[in-house]
Amino acid sequence: MAKKRKREVELVIISDVHLGTYGCHSEELLRYLKTIKPKRLILNGDIIDMWQFSKRYWPKSHMEIVKHITGLLAKGTKITYLTGNHDEMLRKFAGFRLGSFQIENKKVLSLSGKSAWIFHGDVFDVTMRYSKWIARLGAIGYDALIVLNAVVNFILKFFGKGRISLSKKVKDSVKGAVKFINNFEETAADIAIANGHHYVVCGHIHHPEIKTIKTEKGEVVYLNSGDWVENLTALEYNKNEWSIYRYADDKRAQSLKIHKRYRNSLDNDEIFKDLVNEFLSVKK
Ligand SMILES: [Mn+2]
Numbered sequence: 001m002a003k004k005r006k007r008e009v010e011l012v013i014i015s016d017v018h019l020g021t022y023g024c025h026s027e028e029l030l031r032y033l034k035t036i037k038p039k040r041l042i043l044n045g046d047i048i049d050m051w052q053f054s055k056r057y058w059p060k061s062h063m064e065i066v067k068h069i070t071g072l073l074a075k076g077t078k079i080t081y082l083t084g085n086h087d088e089m090l091r092k093f094a095g096f097r098l099g100s101f102q103i104e105n106k107k108v109l110s111l112s113g114k115s116a117w118i119f120h121g122d123v124f125d126v127t128m129r130y131s132k133w134i135a136r137l138g139a140i141g142y143d144a145l146i147v148l149n150a151v152v153n154f155i156l157k158f159f160g161k162g163r164i165s166l167s168k169k170v171k172d173s174v175k176g177a178v179k180f181i182n183n184f185e186e187t188a189a190d191i192a193i194a195n196g197h198h199y200v201v202c203g204h205i206h207h208p209e210i211k212t213i214k215t216e217k218g219e220v221v222y223l224n225s226g227d228w229v230e231n232l233t234a235l236e237y238n239k240n241e242w243s244i245y246r247y248a249d250d251k252r253a254q255s256l257k258i259h260k261r262y263r264n265s266l267d268n269d270e271i272f273k274d275l276v277n278e279f280l281s282v283k284k
Helices: 026-035 060-074 088-093 123-130 132-136 142-158 166-172 174-194 251-255 268-280
Strands: 007-014 036-044 078-082 101-104 106-111 114-119 199-202 209-215 218-224 233-238 241-246
Touching: 026 036, 026 060, 026 251, 036 060, 036 114, 060 078, 060 268, 078 106, 123 174, 174 199, 174 209, 174 218, 209 241
Parallel strands: 007 036, 036 078, 078 101, 114 199, 199 218
Antiparallel strands: 007 233, 106 114, 209 218, 233 241
8 A cells, every 4th residue: 555645734732642541542643643744743741641650551552652753853843842730740851952852831932923822731720720810910921820830739738638630620510611611711811812922722621622712901812732532632733724633533544554562561660761762762
């Protein structure tokens, strides 16, 4: 069978892959990744789920994702890993660069002269629950939100309460979920408008979306890349236009033949050794 050409995309954003958990649809993601040739790839948080890492679930198919992504680096794709809450351990590496790979907490891109503000979105968990007024302050910076988030979680830990993860709680009720999603989107839009961005791009809430949000202060296009646990979606930006990629609608990716790997698990030492080796092999 002749190999079909890969689809060229200027910018691809994926988030909430949750590698290392049972819920991750790694095979579907690999199928998608194998059909595209992105100029730039942004991994917008919760890509590797480090909260779950101690459970020692890391099948070969999850390593295949890492290998494919490092392979893209070797082929010239610019890759930015933005930290989320499930991979917040990487926050201390913000600013790290190796060739065309970088780790950051947030990224501002200029897309045809329009400012796109891209970050995971977990910082709103605290903002929304404890102090909606913080969002109302206007031009609060993302770094300030991260500090606030860390302080509140530290205090909660001190008092013996767990860290805040609103997204889990709201799944208990449909009404709660709708309200939560609305609050999240409004908070993101408010702050983005106050900071003069045209696009605000998040993940975290596992709810793919592209929509214009208008307030009395202005308007912004809110985008969310969804996830690879339930929705199997991504954001693509090409020729000045955004779109939501949906695996369910992609017959080509679905029919792609890929090797089925053994679904055995490795221990943590092997995983880290493998990750580091994959990574170092990219460096020229
Ligand atoms: Mn998250």
